Amino acid sequence: MTTPFGHHQPHTQTNLLQKSLDWAKKHQEIVFVGGILIFLIGVGIPYYQHNQQKADKDAQGVMGLAQYYQHSPINAKTGPFKSEEERTQMALQTFQRILNDFAGTPTSKLARFYVAKNQLELRQFTQAYSNFDKAGNDLKGTPLADEAQLGKLLCLEGQGQMLQSIALAESFMKDHSDSFIAPEVGLNLADLYVKNQNTAKAAELLKTLSKTYADSNWGKQAERRLQGVYQGKQ
DSSP, X not given: OBOTXXXXXXXXXXXXXXXXXHHHHHTHHHHHHHHHHHHIIIIIHHHHHXXXXXXXXXXXXXXXXXXXXXXXXXXXXXXXXXXXXHHHHHHHHHHHHHHHHSTTSHHHHHHHHHHHHHHHHTTOHHHHHHHHHHHHHHTTTSHHHHHHHHHHHHHHHHTTOHHHHHHHHHHHHHHOTTSTTXXXXXXXXXXXXXXXXXXXXXXXXXXXXXXXTTTSHHHHHHHHHHHHHHHHHO
């Protein structure tokens, strides 16, 4: 084949071009899908990220409303809430709205923890335990994850599952002894020992807590409870 400049184009180049055109014709669907995928990666992902950011911003607005309810005054005559239960129920419903309407956002993970706390206050122990468990996983590595463990312990205790409560508290004290919430879990564990007629273990734990946290209110509480345990034994 002669070019307009009088040169001969190699047959190999012509054949290669023809083969490419033939392949494209035979695989038009693949080419089309590939183009769609490139479009989705280039446009769809940023669009999704934008929507997620907007959803989380909206979720934060609802979170602010729920926290407003949580700390609103209680007045039997003037309101806005006439009882603590009414206030807690309204806060719970608002936190749950975040879980339902803004699932998957960072704020929804935080909201689940507060859903569990309000369910615990309302003595909805089964639901609270489940949400504390999920929140603990979602918020792993944060102080709220440790608080969720204490919430699970209180839920088990509220359901009368004494041995399970003790096992969970002992596990926490073993694996998270440096947690900011360890002294509170320890005091709860000591109370559980007393309720389970194991005053020796309660006294031993309270002695440790009173020494470890001697300069804090936790240590003073442990000392007072230790005296109560001894008085109870006499």
